[in-house]
Amino acid sequence: MLIDTHAHVNFADFKDDAxxxxxxxxxxxxxxxxxxxxxxxxxxxxxxxNKYQKGVYAAVGLHPIHLEExxxxxxxxxxxxxxxxxxxxxxxxxxxxxxxxxxxxAIGEIGLDYHHIDPAKDAREIKxxxxxxxxxxxxxxxxxxxxxxxxxxxxxxxxxxxxxxxxKVYANIIPNDKPxxxxxxxxxxxxxxxxxxxxxxxxxxxxxxxxxxxxxSLIRKVPLEKIMIETDSPYMTPEPYRGHRNEPVLxxxxxxxxxxxxxxxxxxxxxxxxxxAKNLFKI
Numbered sequence: 001m002l003i004d005t006h007a008h009v010n011f012a013d014f015k016d017d018a019x020x021x022x023x024x025x026x027x028x029x030x031x032x033x034x035x036x037x038x039x040x041x042x043x044x045x046x047x048x049x050n051k052y053q054k055g056v057y058a059a060v061g062l063h064p065i066h067l068e069e070x071x072x073x074x075x076x077x078x079x080x081x082x083x084x085x086x087x088x089x090x091x092x093x094x095x096x097x098x099x100x101x102x103x104x105x106a107i108g109e110i111g112l113d114y115h116h117i118d119p120a121k122d123a124r125e126i127k128x129x130x131x132x133x134x135x136x137x138x139x140x141x142x143x144x145x146x147x148x149x150x151x152x153x154x155x156x157x158x159x160x161x162x163x164x165x166x167x168k169v170y171a172n173i174i175p176n177d178k179p180x181x182x183x184x185x186x187x188x189x190x191x192x193x194x195x196x197x198x199x200x201x202x203x204x205x206x207x208x209x210x211x212x213x214x215x216x217s218l219i220r221k222v223p224l225e226k227i228m229i230e231t232d233s234p235y236m237t238p239e240p241y242r243g244h245r246n247e248p249v250l251x252x253x254x255x256x257x258x259x260x261x262x263x264x265x266x267x268x269x270x271x272x273x274x275x276x277a278k279n280l281f282k283i
Contacts, residue, residue, distance in 0.1 A: 022056060025055075034058050059104065106147045110151065163199050190221055
């Protein structure tokens with residue numbers, strides 16, 4: 001059994017065959033967490049999760065890039081996409097209502113993203129808004145005793161500072177004996193990984209590691225118990241399916257690559273990462 005801890009089958013890329021994709025994954029022993037990026041996709045994630053007795057769960061949250069109107073294009077190793085988004089305000093009560101449903105297991109995807117800031121706009125103001133909304137969602141997660149799924153792109157210094165301050169101010173509601181969140185699609189080095197570990201967070205890897213050796217040394221060194229696996233589908237498609245739409249069933253190739261790097265049996269990687277995910281998301 002495997003758990004894809006971060007999939008977007010709730011996105012428009014799957015509008016014609018989402019249930020087929022989900023069933024294919026479940027039939028192959030792979031569970032998934034469908035992650036929202038704004039209110040619409042968060043609601044859709046919950047609706048899909050509610051259709052299945054087990055194996056499909058939801059995370060709800062407002063992604064930093066959805067705080068501003070944006071025409072985003074990306075054509076690098078992190079995925080090919082082209083989309084236009086309208087600005088959404090974060091309404092705590094609306095997300096709180098969603099997050100209280102049984103199938104919601106996390107607040108996410110939340111975080112900071114400086115990569116997509118429009119150079120024609122006031123970057124300082126946009127960053128301040130991202131910081132404020134991130135803290136509000138961190139509070140929501142802790143008040144509902146839910147873990148967080150954190151996105152970070154070109155903003156790790158600021159993210160670390162926010163998380164460190166948050167831990168100091170809200171130490172009474174942050175667990176000391178277990179992880180309380182994950183940095184998804186981790187792309188940093190070993191030093192950065194341990195900074196997040198020391199804050200009580202895990203890291204997860206996508207199909208990026210199947211076609212780039214950049215993280216081999218890091219994966220070899222860090223404890224398996226601090227790693228989870230994900231697809232970030234429809235993006236980050238692993239080898240040997242690069243160039244095609246990603247989907248949860250392909251998370252097996254991420255597990256296989258970690259097994260190769262750490263010289264372990266893939267069954268061991270599956271066992272440990274699945275147990276870690278079940279513990280973090282209480283599933």
